[in-house]
Amino acid sequence: xxxxxxxxxxxxxxxxxxxxxxxxxxxxxxxxxxxxxxxxxxxxxxxxxxxxxxxxxxxxxxxxxxxxxxxxxxxxxxxxxxxxxxxxxxxxxxxxxxxxxxxxxxxxxxxxxxxxxx
Numbered sequence: 001x002x003x004x005x006x007x008x009x010x011x012x013x014x015x016x017x018x019x020x021x022x023x024x025x026x027x028x029x030x031x032x033x034x035x036x037x038x039x040x041x042x043x044x045x046x047x048x049x050x051x052x053x054x055x056x057x058x059x060x061x062x063x064x065x066x067x068x069x070x071x072x073x074x075x076x077x078x079x080x081x082x083x084x085x086x087x088x089x090x091x092x093x094x095x096x097x098x099x100x101x102x103x104x105x106x107x108x109x110x111x112x113x114x115x116x117x118x
Contacts, residue, residue: 015110032060041065049074058083066090 008019018035025031032040040062046053049071057067058080067089083089097105108114 014106015112028056029059036060036062043068045070047071049077051077055080058087058089061087061089063087064089066092068092068094070094070096 002023004021004023008016008021011019020028020031020035022028040060041057042062042065044057044061044065044067046057046067046069049069050073053071054067054069054074054077061067061083063086065087069092105114
């Protein structure tokens with residue numbers, strides 16, 4: 001099992017309903033469309049912070065959704081203006097927490113107690 005498969009397995013073990021291996025899926029946007037019935041995601045959590053991960057998040061986000069960027073691997077990013085206006089999404093940057101707080105949030109997610117708010 002490669003590193004990506006390990007992460008997907010962990011996500012499943014923690015309660016993910018679906019996972020997509022972007023190394024094996026040719027059209028990630030289409031695959032996510034199948035999973036969400038073309039509704040897209042309400043929230044995208046970008047833990048990498050690179051231009052390509054942010055743009056994938058924008059492409060798979062539904063209208064009035066939210067993107068939260070917590071990854072710090074990138075420098076500067078370009079974002080598509082058209083989707084920014086037409087999808088009317090919110091973009092947040094977040095730098096918070098420590099390992100113990102992360103464990104607490106994961107436990108809440110497993111219990112399905114994490115709620116999205118706009």
